[in-house]
Amino acid sequence: MRKPCCDKQDTNKGAWSKQEDQKLIDYIRRHGEGCWRTLPQAAGLLRCGKSCRLRWINYLRPDLKRGNFAEDEEDLIIKLHALLGNRWSLIAGRLPGRTDNEVKNYWNSHLRRKLMNMGIDPNNHRLNQSLTRSQNLGTSGSATSSASKDRASQPMKTKGDHNDQVSDAGSCLEDATCGLPDLNLDLKITIPSPSIAISEEERKLNDESTISRDLECALISTSPTLLLFR
DNA sequence: AATACGATCAACCGCCAAGTG
DNA sequence: ACACTTGGCGGTTGATCGTAT
Structure with a gap:
């Protein structure tokens, strides 16, 4: 049986609120990226570490170029x-x-x-x-x-088919x-x-x-x- | 105006590989 | 060598929005 990546019962799911975003941004600005598993608790977020990582990488990172593709x-x-x-x-x-x-x-x-x-x-x-x-x-x-x-x-393709x-x-x-x-x-x-x-x-x-x-x-x-x- | 449908995209899930003890 | 943890990846889902009927 595979362990869950975090304690699901205590985590929020779905869309991120502005407050959650801000908490994540503030924390990473102060401490940098890394140790996603412990980050949510340290940052005061009721989120799975994976979810935090995804949110940061895909939407909150400052170097992201938003908008239409050229x-x-x-x-x-x-x-x-x-x-x-x-x-x-x-x-x-x-x-x-x-x-x-x-x-x-x-x-x-x-x-x-x-x-x-x-x-x-x-x-x-x-x-x-x-x-x-x-x-x-x-x-x-x-x-x-x-x-x-x-x-x-x-x-369907499995990873091995790449x-x-x-x-x-x-x-x-x-x-x-x-x-x-x-x-x-x-x-x-x-x-x-x-x-x-x-x-x-x-x-x-x-x-x-x-x-x-x-x-x-x-x-x-x-x-x-x-x-x-x- | 209502609603059915399709398109878009943020977010989640499960798997895998690398790292570590 | 092995088990376990963690980060990263690709596939998929579901909410939301716009358009057609």
Whole structure:
């Protein structure tokens, strides 16, 4: 039997109040991040430590960039998703001021549908065979599937499948026969603050050398695979 | 005006890996 | 080597809002 992460019966759930936010902000300003398990009690919050961490990382951190995603951010997410699959934290790491949750939500609510409207399967970034060429390049109003329906039809993936998904998407990129439409995506010009983002992320990705290598290779834009995006 | 429906997003859940003793 | 704790991650849920009927 798995232990709960905290004593559930004494914790609040649901939306955070302004007072709770302020308590968390004040505490972290004074003591810094860390030791999420003991933080709630120390900060006077009736919350699970995990909940505090999530609230801070996703919404209260001062360096967060709120608001709509820029077009270059969208492009970058799509490209990174093609390379990394659903590794939202890695993708978000390349987008300064964005969180994994934000990127994940934006992907599920906007980008998935956008790709589908373009006739691209968002799961593997392959051209959807059921659509005609004219539909792919012409008007996009014919796509009718909703995000929730997509979700239901999407096969469940376990954590162990991540590599499969990556390789799946990657194989598409390497597959010269998968006819992607002209997305006009160019990684070279779309990376926000590349020197900072990449070098910082590089440290985090030490254990993922293979992915990182592929990613860097792709981001440098010398990889022939990315030519498929042009 | 009522309500049904879809889209969005904040938050939770469960699992996994790393760290520690 | 093992058990346990903790932090982090991705998937999923549910509340809320906007739009269509």
